[in-house]
Amino acid sequence: MLQDCPWDSFRQSKLEFCEEVLCAWIKQPGNTWSGVGFILVGLWIWRRARASQHASLRVVGVASILMGLGSAFYHASGTWIGMLADYTGMFMGSSLMVALNLRRWLGWRCGALLGVFLALTTLFLASTVLFPGTERWVF
Numbered sequence: 625m626l627q628d629c630p631w632d633s634f635r636q637s638k639l640e641f642c643e644e645v646l647c648a649w650i651k652q653p654g655n656t657w658s659g660v661g662f663i664l665v666g667l668w669i670w671r672r673a674r675a676s677q678h679a680s681l682r683v684v685g686v687a688s689i690l691m692g693l694g695s696a697f698y699h700a701s702g703t704w705i706g707m708l709a710d711y712t713g714m715f716m717g718s719s720l721m722v723a724l725n726l727r728r729w730l731g732w733r734c735g736a737l738l739g740v741f742l743a744l745t746t747l748f749l750a751s752t753v754l755f756p757g758t759e760r761w762v763f
Contacts, residue, residue, distance in 0.1 A: 637698070637707040645702060655699035662692030680724055687717045711752055711759050712745070718763065719744035 629647035639645050643652045650656050670685025691713030698710035723741040726732050732740075752759040 631701045631703055634701065635704040636702055637704045639699070639702045641699075643699075650700045651702045652699040656696050659692040659694075659696030659699070662688050662695065664692075666690075666692060680727075683720060684724075687713070687720050691717050707759070708749070708752065711763065712749060714763050715745050715748040716741075719748070 629651075630649045631651065639652065641652065641655060643654050645651050646653070666685045666688030668685075669688060670682050673679075673681030673685055694706075694709035694711070694713035698706035700706070719741045722744060723737040726740060727737050748762050751762050
């Protein structure tokens, strides 16, 4: 009798990493737990930035936390929605770096930076959904 895996009823993504995929609630334990590092570092950055009143660093902390949560969920589940969560965190992180550098180079204000951040994140996510298989290249 074949064993039903916990995530089998969800649309699956192709997990193509070095770690063996298990039939369990956590399909790739090593890759899943590595997301905890991003969460812990994100909490540390956020806490330090809150104490020093650096708003942009607080956002970096939040982005790191979201990246860790998305990565952990993706590697635990192997689902398509998990892949989107993982790439959303990564796209948010890279979009944030672009926006913060535009502020540094061009002196843009927060509203323009928020627009750049949201536009890039949305563009990257849309390309992932519309053109499957391009997510690694886009990132």
